[in-house]
Amino acid sequence: MAALAVAASAATAQEVPAPAAAPVPQAVPVPVAPVALPRLSPAQAKQLAQLLAKDAVAQGLQVEATDRFASLQGDALVRAALDHARAVHAGRLDAADFQRDWGVKPQPYDPLPAFADAVARDRIAQWVQSLPPPYAGYDALVAGLARYRSIAAAGGWPQVSGPELKFGASGPAVARLRERLAIEDPQVAGSGDKFDQALLDAVRRAQRRYGLNPTGNVAAQTQAALNVPVEGRIRQIMANMERWRWLPTKFEERRVQVNIAAAVLTVFEGDKPVMSMKAVTGRPGNETPMLVSSIHSVVLNPPWNVPSSIATKELWPKERANPGYLKRNGFRVLEGGRLQQSSERSALGKYKFDFANDFAVFLHDTPAQAGFSRYGRLESHGCVRLEKPADLAKLLARTTPEWTPDKIEETVAAGKTVRARLADPVAVYLLYWTAFGGANGQVGFRDDPYSWDATLASKVEARSAKQMLAAK
Structure with missing residues (x-):
């Protein structure tokens, strides 16, 4: 009845003409003089x-x-x-x-x-x-782009294929490998079909440059990295140059930077790295977003408030398949069907680093330490897991008198959830670097797991072409 009454009132109100309103004086637009452009000789x-x-x-x-x-x-x-x-x-x-x-x-x-x-x-x-x-x-x-363009102009590089190549091998495939490596690495002699110590060292340098396990063996993964066309590397460099242009012209004195693609966290003071550690970042489909924010708190012994997407897709199916799964793993059902995992069993471990963002992501500890031993570490749901969160917490709290290293350790050991607010929030950058300056002026590359490089390079080219047409 109430709904009908409201509807009737609305209908009645529409039937009663409103009193005429006094005319509102219209503002007279003030002409804006066009900006004078400088005249060129x-x-x-x-x-x-x-x-x-x-x-x-x-x-x-x-x-x-x-x-x-x-x-x-x-x-x-x-x-x-x-x-x-x-x-x-x-x-x-x-x-x-x-x-x-x-x-x-x-x-x-x-x-x-x-x-x-x-x-x-x-x-x-x-x-x-x-x-x-x-x-x-x-x-x-910029220097790398010019160099790889010159490589492209000279015809690029040969493809490396066939069975796995190891130290001691010889033959045409080894000669091709040496030729291929010499194009990017000036330390490599450009001829010879023996897989000797010098070539082994060159393979390991290349594997480190591509973020691969430096075994020295040239198997499928290394071959795939070597066989990316030079044009693909050029587009990677172009995409990463565009990302640099999005950053502020001056970084904060203290900052935490995460390279999402390489799954590495580095803490800087000025331009000097003072701490670095492995990370685990989002798998394709659960991408870790690029963002800039400030870490304002460290939550010690954090419970895990499970995102609804993870609860729906992963946890509730496990409960249905194995009744009691949620209870055995420390989960409880909150109001509205939301799931929370207790701090004692939390997937966030003992430390969570909070910063404002629109993506509900954060840095955190993890009980799953095995993931840090792998070279490919894109396995999370989007948040960033840390190899050494205790060290990071103590470093960030260094200017917060009440949160000494001993106090942090005591609080974690007590097991109670406590939010430690930082006296001086620390800037945090989650960035996606797949091409970057390395040793001896060479460019280091990483895989493009999210396929963002090709997308971004295409957008840059398309926008440049559009501006060209507009200027004609």
């Missing part, structure tokens, strides 16, 4: 067009050089320069290009003031040089 226009054509390739915004900038004049060339500046400094993608789990977004950037100043002072070349992210890691990829 003929010499500046020629220089700028040449710089943009070269830099668009060098910065990984397009695969090949184009003469489109030479055909632009006046304001059209200036707008192309400003668009290029935004792409190099803050990323080529537009907001609509981002996937939901690409939670690292660039800061707004207006290149016009600096460009106008460069034109006025005739320092256009210096302005172009100032645009890229100010990080050695980005510079290493």
Whole structure:
């Protein structure tokens, strides 16, 4: 009846005409003067067009050089320069290009003031040089991109195939292996069909560069890494350069960085790494998102509030198949059918590191230590499991007087769930690096388990092509 009454009241109200409202004065729009673009001299226009054509390739915004900038004049060339500046400094993608789990977004950037100043002072070349992210890691990829493009121009590299190759082997397959390794590794002699100690060392260097177990044996996994076409490596580098452009131009003094693809956590103080450990990150289908946040608390002896997706897909089926499974493993059913695992049996172990984010992920301990012995460590539901969480907790709490290392250990031993708030929250970055500068100027690569590299490189190229058309 109540619902009917409400409906009747609404119908009645619609039938009674409302009193006429007094006219609302309309605001008179204030005309906004168009922003004046700087005027280029003929010499500046020629220089700028040449710089943009070269830099668009060098910065990984397009695969090949184009003469489109030479055909632009006046304001059209200036707008192309400003668009290029935004792409190099803050990323080529537009907001609509981002996937939901690409939670690292660039800061707004207006290149016009600096460009106008460069034109006025005739320092256009210096302005172009100032645009890229100010990080050695980005510079290493710029150099790597140029090198791999030169490899592609020379014909790429041969494919390595056949039975597993080991120390002591010989023959044409070994000669091909040596030739292949020499293209990326300047320490390798480019000829010879003997799998000697020098070649064994070269194979191990390559395996470390690709994040593989450095056994020295060239089996299927190593062959697959060696056989990625050079064009694929170029696209990987381009994708990772774009991710660098999304980051702030200055990092926090203290920060935790997780490389999702490599499953490694590193703590930095300034530019110096002070702690590193293995991690376990999300398996494909349960991707760990890229994000930036701040760790504000360490929960000691945390219970596990099970996400509904895991409860539905994994735990309730186990309970139905083996009644009593949930109770035996420390789970209890909360209001609304939600599951919680007690701190004594928690899959989160003894430490959980909390930070605000839209993905309900966090860093945590785990009782399943065997996962850290493997080279491939993408096995979680999206959160990041840590090899040495106690060490991380003590390091992050170093500036929190009440949470000394002894106090942390005592609290964990007591078994009670306690939230230790940090006096100084610590920045945390979950990043997806599959190409990065390594030793001797070489580029290290990792698999692209989420297939994000190809997607991102395609988006960069498509957005660059669209901007080219818009500038014509």
